[in-house]
Amino acid sequence: MEKQEIRTFGRRHGKKLSTRQQWLLDNLLPTLLPKNESESELNILEIGFGAGEHLRELAENNPNRIVIGAEPFINGVASLLSAITDETNSVRPEYKNIRIFADDVRDFLRNSDSKFEQIWILHPDPWPKAKHEKRRLLHAEFIKNLSNHLTGNGEIIIGTDHWEYYDWIIEELKKTNLKVQTPDLPTIETRYQHKNKAGTTHPKYLVIKN
Numbered sequence: 001m002e003k004q005e006i007r008t009f010g011r012r013h014g015k016k017l018s019t020r021q022q023w024l025l026d027n028l029l030p031t032l033l034p035k036n037e038s039e040s041e042l043n044i045l046e047i048g049f050g051a052g053e054h055l056r057e058l059a060e061n062n063p064n065r066i067v068i069g070a071e072p073f074i075n076g077v078a079s080l081l082s083a084i085t086d087e088t089n090s091v092r093p094e095y096k097n098i099r100i101f102a103d104d105v106r107d108f109l110r111n112s113d114s115k116f117e118q119i120w121i122l123h124p125d126p127w128p129k130a131k132h133e134k135r136r137l138l139h140a141e142f143i144k145n146l147s148n149h150l151t152g153n154g155e156i157i158i159g160t161d162h163w164e165y166y167d168w169i170i171e172e173l174k175k176t177n178l179k180v181q182t183p184d185l186p187t188i189e190t191r192y193q194h195k196n197k198a199g200t201t202h203p204k205y206l207v208i209k210n
Contacts, residue, residue: 015075017074017075017078020082020089021078021079021081021082022078023089024078024081024082024085024089025074025077025078025081025102027089028081028085028089028091029077029081029100029102032091032098032099032100033099033100033101034066034068034099034100034101034108034112034114035099043062043065043066043067043116043117043118044058044062044065044066044067044068044116044117044118044119044120045067045068045069045070045105045114045116045118045119045120045149046058046067046068046069046070046119046120046121046122047070047105047119047120047121047124047137048070048071048105048121048122048123048124048125048137049069049070049071049076049080050071050073050076050122050123051076051079051080051083052069052071052076052079052080052083052084054120054122054188055067055069055080055098056080056083056084056095056098058120059084059094059095059097059098060094060095062097063094063097064097065097065117066097066099067097067098067099068098068099068100068101068108068114069098069099069100069101070100070101070103070104070105070108071100071101071102072102072103072104074102077100077102080098080100081100084098106142109145109146109149112149114149115149115150115151115154116149116150116151116154117150117151117153117154117155118154118155118156118157119146119149119150119154119155119156119157120156120157121137121138121156121157121158121159122157122158122159122160122188123159123160123161123203124136124137124138124158124160124165125137126160126162126164126165136165136168138158138165138169138172139172140172140173140175140176143156143169143172143173143176143178143208144176144178147176147178147208147210150209150210152210153209154209154210155207155208155209156206156207156208156209157205157206157207157208158205158206158207158208159185159188159203159204159205159206160203160204161202161203161204163204166204166206169206170206173206173208178208178209178210179208179209179210180206180207180208181206181207181208181209182204182205182206182207183205183207184205185205187202187203188203
């Protein structure tokens with residue numbers, strides 16, 4: 001029997017969606033699924049985009065690139081759909097390059113040979129309790145798998161305000177042959193960054209390359 005993957009994210013649903021949000025999920029989301037597009041067109045992936053603030057910024061700043069967001073939390077997906085559409089429920093021009101995978105990113109990667117110039121992971125769930133540590137997404141095997149989806153000069157950018165998790169990721173990276181930088185990047189504003197449940201002074205970032 002095939003071993004079942006450990007779930008690395010929390011709940012799938014939050015509060016009840018509005019009528020408009022449910023319509024967008026039922027009718028618009030299926031039109032925004034990632035396709036097996038060529039490497040030259042498919043450039044940026046964000047894993048766990050939350051409500052999509054940073055994903056929208058990526059789309060606006062990279063109009064000639066396809067920007068894919070993977071997020072299993074349906075309320076976050078609904079928030080993004082609401083933000084990228086106008087009063088007629090059509091996607092605004094500046095967000096035409098967004099694609100959405102509303103599920104576990106591992107399922108997307110398993111069935112895709114896509115390559116990315118950038119893969120962003122901002123504020124992944126740190127699963128701070130010791131008994132939950134196995135649920136952490138950014139273990140060595142997963143990061144090595146991500147690196148197989150990078151273009152030649154591609155990079156994985158990770159940000160977290162949970163410093164113990166940051167140190168844990170660095171230890172995991174020592175199990176790989178990947179190149180790791182620890183740049184002092186300006187704080188990237190997201191809803192989860194503002195929550196800062198870890199109570200730290202600022203997020204820490206990692207940039208990973210092959």
